[in-house]
Amino acid sequence: MAGPKLDDIAREVGVHPSTVSRALNPAKASMVRPDTRIKVEEAARRLGYRPDLVARGLQSGRTATVGVIVADLGNTFVTPIIHRLTSALETAGMVPIIGETQDDHERFTRILDHIISRRVDAVVTAAARSGDKEILESAGRLLPVVVAARPLEGTSLPQVIHDDRAGARLVAEHLADLGHKRVGQLRGPLDVANFSQRAEAFSEACQRLDLEEIPVFGIGERPIFDEGRRLMEMLLEDTDRLPTAVFAHNDLMALGALSTLHAAGLSVPDDVSLVGYNDLPAMDLVAPPLTTVRYPSREIGTAAGELIVEVLGGAEPEDVCLDTHLVVRKSTRAIR
Missing domain, CATH: 3.40.50.2300 (Response regulator)
Incomplete structure (x- = not known):
């Protein structure tokens, strides 16, 4: 049995199907009055509507997915980056596809190729080593690529790093x-x-x-x-x-x-x-x-996600470099 369509939601709310389409599309929702958008969203949930992301992607040329490549998913430095990056993407209606390189160049290459073949809209990497520069710059000629957390020296790719x-x-x-x-x-x-x-x-x-x-x-x-x-x-x-x-x-x-x-x-x-x-x-x-x-790994994740959203919205990318500070605890002491 086919699920509810845009027409069903439109009849439920009393608006045109095109209004429903805009209200449920994160990229166009701002074009709909807030009270109407809320009514549409409530009706969609009530009727059990699920958007056809494949069809939407064919129309827009976008898949609402971003490839995210990290070195080690078990590293507690990486986890906050992924969390904040995911949150920033979700505000724009996008989700990440995550790959782990285990700090291996060949694995990095395979993951990058696989992610691009899935027609992601952009790639964020927090796993770059100097030997990955060529493949990342090649990918950057196909779609937006943001380098995060690990700097890549001598590249024109946008970077979100710290000093x-x-x-x-x-x-x-x-x-x-x-x-x-x-x-x-x-x-x-x-x-x-x-x-x-x-x-x-x-x-x-x-x-x-x-x-x-x-x-x-x-x-x-x-x-x-x-x-x-x-x-x-x-x-x-x-x-x-x-x-x-x-x-x-x-x-x-x-x-x-x-x-x-x-x-x-x-x-x-x-x-x-x-x-x-x-x-x-x-x-x-x-x-x-x-x-x-x-x-500041959390801030790195947020800034990388926001940068991807801005670039996909047509903005010119600008590098982000966050400040550092020393946290002094008890593992250091003055020489007596």
């Missing part, structure tokens, strides 16, 4: 203010621009502030707990001059480093001060609570 260099400088300045003179950093994968920018800016700030940077001869393959633990083990093994403070490129790596330090019988912050990056949920509940740079 990683400024964040790393805040860390170095905080450690210098506490009187530290010998520091180290646990670097994330340098083909992810966040980590290359943090590494460069932290080292430059150390030179400016006359801090000795103890080298760590290794780079995290992925920005995860296990890699933070591995790099901290390398640092403990490779030097007889332990830094008094360590900057891990994200909170997960910082937690891995914390595990290694505890296993070695070292106290944070009494023996080694520790700083992370992102301010993930529950970092204030870690023992000790983690000093970290806040990365």
Whole structure:
């Protein structure tokens, strides 16, 4: 049995079917008087009407879907981005189609191709590594593409990011203010621009502030707990001059480093001060609570969703760069 049609709703409310069509189309609903729109929506719910999105897509050339590509769905940094992005899209009557790359280029390529083949209206990626630049720019010639959270250097694609260099400088300045003179950093994968920018800016700030940077001869393959633990083990093994403070490129790596330090019988912050990056949920509940740079993932998600809606509405895209600030907790202390 066929479901209710626009004509059925129109008869129920006493308006023309074209008015019903506009009232139920998020892109055109503003053309209908608010009281009429409410009556139409109530009648549609009462009658059990479901819009034919395929037919609407054929008429408009749009599918009301946006591809969203992330690196790790299990990462609590990613979750708020997806939530806020989804909310921003829903206000415009769109829904996301989500793919996870697991930080693998080939998987990224397959997911991007698959999503585009589904005729999405746009793509947002929060998983870009430097090797993904070519395929993303190629996709950008077919449909709007927004780069979020992970910067892509040297591209004309619109980006919603934050200032990683400024964040790393805040860390170095905080450690210098506490009187530290010998520091180290646990670097994330340098083909992810966040980590290359943090590494460069932290080292430059150390030179400016006359801090000795103890080298760590290794780079995290992925920005995860296990890699933070591995790099901290390398640092403990490779030097007889332990830094008094360590900057891990994200909170997960910082937690891995914390595990290694505890296993070695070292106290944070009494023996080694520790700083992370992102301010993930529950970092204030870690023992000790983690000093970290806040990365505004919720705001990134909202801004990326709003940017996609604006671009699909015909606006010229503009990059968004959000501010940083340091959240000081008990994992850092002054040198006595």
